[in-house]
Amino acid sequence: MKERIRQNAVPVLFLCMCILGLLISGQNLRYVTQELISRLARNWFLVLSLIIPVTAGLGLNFAIVLGAMAGQVGLIVATHYKLPGLAGLITAVVLSIPIAVVLGISAGHVLNKARGREMITSMMLGFAANGIYQLVFLFMVGTVFPVKNPQIMLDNGVGLRGTIELKYCKYALDDLIRMKLFGIHIPLAPIIVVILLCLGIRWLYQTKLGQELRAVGQDMGVASVAGINVDRTRITAMVMSTVLAAIGQVIFLQNMGTMNTFNSHEQIGTVAIASLLVGGATVSRATVGQALIGTLLFQLLFIISPAAGQRLMGNAQIGEYFRVFIGYGIIGTALLIHSWERATSQRSASRQTRGKTLEGTGNN
Amino acid sequence: MDNKWVLQIQNVSKEYGGNSVLKGVNLSVKPGEIHALVGENGAGKSTLMNILFGMPVIHETGGFEGEIWLNGKKAGIESPKNAMEAGIGMVHQEFMLLPGFSVAENVKLNREPTKSNWFSKISGKKLETLDLHKMGADTRRALDRIEMTIDEWLPLVGMPVGHRQFVEIAREIDKADLSVLVLDEPTAVLTETEASNLLSVLKKLAESGIGVLFISHRLEEVYEIADTVTVLRDGEMIATMPKTETKLETIAEMMVGRKIKRLGTAESGRATDDGDILEITDLCVDMPGEYVNGANITVRRGEILGIGGLAGHGKLGIANGIMGLYPSSGTLICDGEEIPLNNAQSSLEAGLVFLSEDRRGVGLLLDESIEDNIALASMISKKNFLKRVGPLPISVLDRKSIREHADKMISLLEIKCTGPQQSVRRLSGGNQQKVCVAKAITMDPQVLLVSEPTRGIDVGAKERVLSMIKKLNREKGITVVMISSELQELRSMCDRIAIMYKGTICGVLDPDAPDAEFGFCMAGKGGIPSD
Secondary structure, three states, X not given: OHHHHHHOHHHHHHHHHHHHHHHHHOOOHXXXXXXXXXXXXXXXXXXXXXXXXXXXXXXXXXXXXXXXXXHHHHXXXXXXXXXXXXXXXXXXXXXXXXXXXXXXXXXXXXXXXXXXXXXXXXXXXXXXXXXXXXXXXXXXXXXXXXXXXXXXXXXXXXXXXXXXXXXXXXXXXXXXXOOEEOOEEOOHHHHHHHHHHXXXXXXXXXXXXXXXXXXXXXXXXXXXXXXXXXXXXXXXXXXXXXXXXXXXXXXXXXXXXXXXXXXXXXXXXXXXXXXXXXXOOOOOOOOHHHHHHHHHHHHHHHHHHHHHHHHHHOOHHHHHHHHHHHHHHHHHHHHHHHHHHHHHHHHXXXXXXXXXXXXXXXXX | OOOOOOEEEEEEEEEEOOEEEEEEEEEEXXXXXXXXXXXXOOOOHHHHHHHHOOOHHHHHOOOOEEEEEEOOEEOOOOOHHHHHHHOEEEEOOXXXXXXXXXXXXXXXXXXXXXXXXXHHHHHOHHHOEEOHHHHHHHHHHHHHHOOOOOOOOOEOOOOOHHHHHXXXXXXXXXXXXXXXXXXXXXXXXXXXHHHHHHHHHXXXXXXXXXEEEEEXXXXXHHHHHOOEEXXXXXXXXXXXXXXXXXXXXXXXXXXXXXXXXXXXXOOOOOOOOOOEEEEEEEEEEOOOOOOEEEEEEEEEOXXXXXXXXXXXXXXXXXXHHHOOOOOEEEEEEEOOEEOOOOOHHHHHHOOEEEEOOOHHHHHOOOXXXXXXXXXXXXXXXXXXXXXXXXXXXXXXXXXXXXHHHHHHHXXXXXXXXXXXXXEHHHOOHHHHHHHHHHHHHHOOOOEEEEEOOOOOOOHHHHHHHHXXXXXXXXXXXXXXXXXXXXXXXXXXXXXXXXXXXXOEEEEEEOOXXXXXXXXXXXXXXXXOOOO
């Protein structure tokens, strides 16, 4: 029991913080539940997109930002052509997938060159891609691409607006199946999509490909000696993650209803990674369950911390600061623990070598 | 080409950056034959293995010359996958196993039996579901063949090293078209019982028609099981001969290329009575597998004290405990001053220097250069090799003196390397040990604790390392505590030999004491009580 708590120290700690926050904030439980459910429905998919690279040994994939960009490109096009509802959503997804595949392959190639420094490299990739994204949508739209659409473009006819209202496909997925339980609106369709994804990931790890991903994640040397194409497997993992992130971002934004053209994708990277870590995942180990629980706890903290800050300090902004601190703090801590663990595991590995001849005879 | 050979290596040569490491090697293995490949470290055995198995390191450095034939067919081996398909099975010196996987998952790695499903029909074989039942059954069969009773679904993590070795072999023999099994130093990490089990399994495998290529340092072992012996020295093939036509001594001689002189016993009765330098009382060390349970012993100034005993009885624990590497209790008095335990820094400051049995883990920074490895410890604890920059209170590395010192050590200890800047990882085991010795000398120790100095290194290097230690003792007056599993080695080096049994000192014997007395001590039937 003690061991189990120790192993799940992070989620347990966050659970305690959430309960404490709930008590302090004194918020209406129904409001919290409603808010939580809609946040979960829009965030879960994104967080789940992080799992495959972790098992493949690529660490926390900060490059899901690339996938999110692809998803946004799809949404921008769909909004430009005023495609309504589900049709718009599906168009966005279909358009974003090839972009995400290309981005995933490139990211995979880069990360194969940067072994051992995947995480910082993927983070930088996100920033670099952001530059290109800005170039395209701030400058090239309206000049290189002859597009005219005052609804989504700046008044001078060049570049997109900072905020685009996704009025045609807002709630397209959420409202697909309407359901109310105890007066709480439940977006059933996105939740079903998430369940399908969970089952899909589970299933993936029962296949040959899944086995290869796990093998590469544990030891690239051993995997390659066994004849597994390590580079290709890692690229596959990146492509899957990027595509899932693209779809995830579309689901996320159809619930938000507005898109911060140049910011939305930047935010999801850290939020999704922090969520996964809050669930108890590490840089080298992440499960579907950790993703689901982590998102729940992290989003719950999001909901209650402003009110708790207001109650406690008389300033809602305090809660906001706290939230930001927690978000980045947990990522920093995870990276720290990771490098620390890697150092100790190297030491214990060498200890094993040392212990090699010592088995057998009596040690009392 | 006729089919009477399963493996033929013809005229294989290999260069690493201008250094030729293999020169026209020929070697053939018959079906059902156990062929031993012996040679000193650095003789090119590992390179030959890497070539056979198509390891990337070969092809990244320009490939090799010569041809490899398998079952009468020329094999173009460019990747481990090619080698596998050609029928070569390899048991590596460093285990190629995934600790997070179960035995079955490891045995079947990348050869998993699969079942097609709805998705795989569209997108190809990669998405086929694993056939866990068949994986288990196949693994069971392979394990049974080598008489292993472990459960096939047990995770590898936490499994004893001996078992892991067998899992590796199970993986290779599970391959349907295996025709040659290559084993690189398979017994180096095993206990004696495990090693003899392994040898009998190998014999059985050979009887079933598989060719076995066996690489080992342990000549006795080679002599016991091999049908044919090939000797490699400095990348050249010295001889291939049937075992029946050769003698152990001849093989050893061929390996080193010079006459081996018996180290003989130490001059007994040497005056070492300059009083005690180290007093160990009630030492307990919590080193897993090598617990020490209240050991008492004193070390006289200027002597070489040997500590022997069977594996698991705590001889390694003593040195590791003294050096503060494992939690320990008791008192340790060095030169009249008590040294706090569990503090590596204070042990170092007292002039105790440790040559660890775990060279690669504790002794060396594998990715650093030879010169830095030699200088680093002394730099930290003794502030050597540092120079002041003008009046500033900052010291910087004195590169020049580090280089000079390293060059001196390299020639003194005959370290085989491309230069002081070569990274230690690329050196062979014997040369790594020499770097450790150089590092210890640089620390200018009062007492040198040497743990298993000759483990995993070859005959020639062994002799050089031992004579170096002896020289340090005689010429510089450094007191040496030498811990070794090899009794002969201790007897040839030490002034007194303490034998450990169940974590305590069971007796302190004279190196000339009869074998029987050592035997009694190791079995816990105490000889002379410890002083």
